Amino acid sequence: MEYVIRGTVMQSVEVTLQQGEGVFTEAGGMSWMTANITMDTNMKGGLMGALKRAASGESLFMTDYTCASGTGFVTFTPEVPGKILVQELAPGQSIICQRDAFMVAQAGVQLEMHMHRRLGAMFFGGEGLFMQKVTGPGLAFFEIDGEVVEYNLQAGQGLKIDPGHVAMMDPTVTFDIAQVPGFKNILLGGEGLFLATVTGPGRVWLQTMPVPNLAMRLIPYLPKSSD
Amino acid sequence: MQYQIRGTVMQSLEVSLQPGESVYTEAGGMSWMSANIGMETNMKGGLMGALKRAASGESLFMTTYSASSSPGFVTFTLEAPGTIIPMELAPGQTMICQRDAFMCAQSGVQLDIHFTRRFGAGLFGGAGFILQKITGPGMAFFEITGEVVEYNLQPGQSLKVDPGHLAMMDPTVNFDITMVKGVTNVLFGGEGLFLANVTGPGRVWLQTMPLANLAAKLAHYVAKQ
Numbered sequence: 001m002e003y004v005i006r007g008t009v010m011q012s013v014e015v016t017l018q019q020g021e022g023v024f025t026e027a028g029g030m031s032w033m034t035a036n037i038t039m040d041t042n043m044k045g046g047l048m049g050a051l052k053r054a055a056s057g058e059s060l061f062m063t064d065y066t067c068a069s070g071t072g073f074v075t076f077t078p079e080v081p082g083k084i085l086v087q088e089l090a091p092g093q094s095i096i097c098q099r100d101a102f103m104v105a106q107a108g109v110q111l112e113m114h115m116h117r118r119l120g121a122m123f124f125g126g127e128g129l130f131m132q133k134v135t136g137p138g139l140a141f142f143e144i145d146g147e148v149v150e151y152n153l154q155a156g157q158g159l160k161i162d163p164g165h166v167a168m169m170d171p172t173v174t175f176d177i178a179q180v181p182g183f184k185n186i187l188l189g190g191e192g193l194f195l196a197t198v199t200g201p202g203r204v205w206l207q208t209m210p211v212p213n214l215a216m217r218l219i220p221y222l223p224k225s226s227d
Numbered sequence: 228m229q230y231q232i233r234g235t236v237m238q239s240l241e242v243s244l245q246p247g248e249s250v251y252t253e254a255g256g257m258s259w260m261s262a263n264i265g266m267e268t269n270m271k272g273g274l275m276g277a278l279k280r281a282a283s284g285e286s287l288f289m290t291t292y293s294a295s296s297s298p299g300f301v302t303f304t305l306e307a308p309g310t311i312i313p314m315e316l317a318p319g320q321t322m323i324c325q326r327d328a329f330m331c332a333q334s335g336v337q338l339d340i341h342f343t344r345r346f347g348a349g350l351f352g353g354a355g356f357i358l359q360k361i362t363g364p365g366m367a368f369f370e371i372t373g374e375v376v377e378y379n380l381q382p383g384q385s386l387k388v389d390p391g392h393l394a395m396m397d398p399t400v401n402f403d404i405t406m407v408k409g410v411t412n413v414l415f416g417g418e419g420l421f422l423a424n425v426t427g428p429g430r431v432w433l434q435t436m437p438l439a440n441l442a443a444k445l446a447h448y449v450a451k452q
Contacts, residue, residue, distance in 0.1 A: 008235060008236075009235060009236050009237060009308075081236075081237060081308055146234075146237040146304070146305075146308075147233065147234040147235070147237045147238070147239065149233060149239060149302070157262075158261070158262035159259050159260065159261060159262060160259065160260050160261075160262055160264070161258070161259040162257060162258050162259065165258050165259055165304070180266065197262065206258075206259055206302075208234060208237050208238070208239045208258070208304040208305070209237050209304060209305065209306065209307070209308070213306040214306055214307055216306070217306045217307050217438055218307070218438060218441065218442040218445060220442075221438060221439045221442030221443065221446075222442055222445070222446050222449055223446055223449075
């Protein structure tokens, strides 16, 4: 499967499909495509798969785009300024991502809900609790809000992160959510109660401009209901 | 203090701290950091300092990030597309910026509300035109929404600016808000009633995409609650 990523900070990915090749995404994810591509929306993975996706915040339904004859292409675009990352996953190789990061993947790639095992993450995670596990074989594309900063953590090396900035990580990375120590920080810090801690070994991809933060900045300027 | 600015139009700032070094920002400003950095939130400058900050639209509380025993780093990111401007301020050197432009600074940098002397600015300014004064010594970082255009104004040279586009200026620049003359402009100009007038000598930094303008474009598509 061939693809080209265009643009700098408002990117698009165009996937070229030969006859019989397919990709899938959340229902509604396609931006434009050639006329010979067929669309089929279904509950990929059956009812249980769909419910697990719904629990992790993704759509119940997925759409398959398949090339019926000849050669065609499908283009996907992120809805806010951001970067597209591509991973060529070997059979059985997994990447963990936050629930909005999965964009599109080649048929054959598995998409599952991922629950972090650490107790802190379970009880206090909020948005950090459910992530997605994307498993090969095949190409998978991820969307990052804003620009991306990648760290390759050594074993035991840790980072503390405002949780919305976590985009993607290797499954070897330990993820936990911890309360910020000290009463003052909790009441006054503005970080919320919790910071994520990621610990190596493995790679983490952080995003600079989570959409909730952008929305928070814009909300004061938006009309209120009384207007 | 070492730092690195990454990215093009959605930048991030990574500040490297040696043991004993620290930076401060508004409460809530940090995005990620190495695990050995300590955080402390307080009313920097005491109650009066905090109240003055609140009056200029900043947070009452500031958070200080410090490296205690080993070197570490703290990363700050912009919440909207924009550009980061670093300034190394000499002792007593100041910069004037609009209230959302201050991002973070090395401890030692002072942050104050700035009262403009001109009557027009004070009277007609409204909340949008409250400015901050940042005084060295130390590194200070500013966030510009959108991209930045810098002008170095000669003495007496001036620009009229839709006020939301004014990000930062040297303290030598004269700043005033004036009413747009003529009823046609007022009613149909789309610039609102007021324009900022900046007069040299000194540098001004203008921002291309004020958040209020971006929000106004998006507001058409946002369902009212």
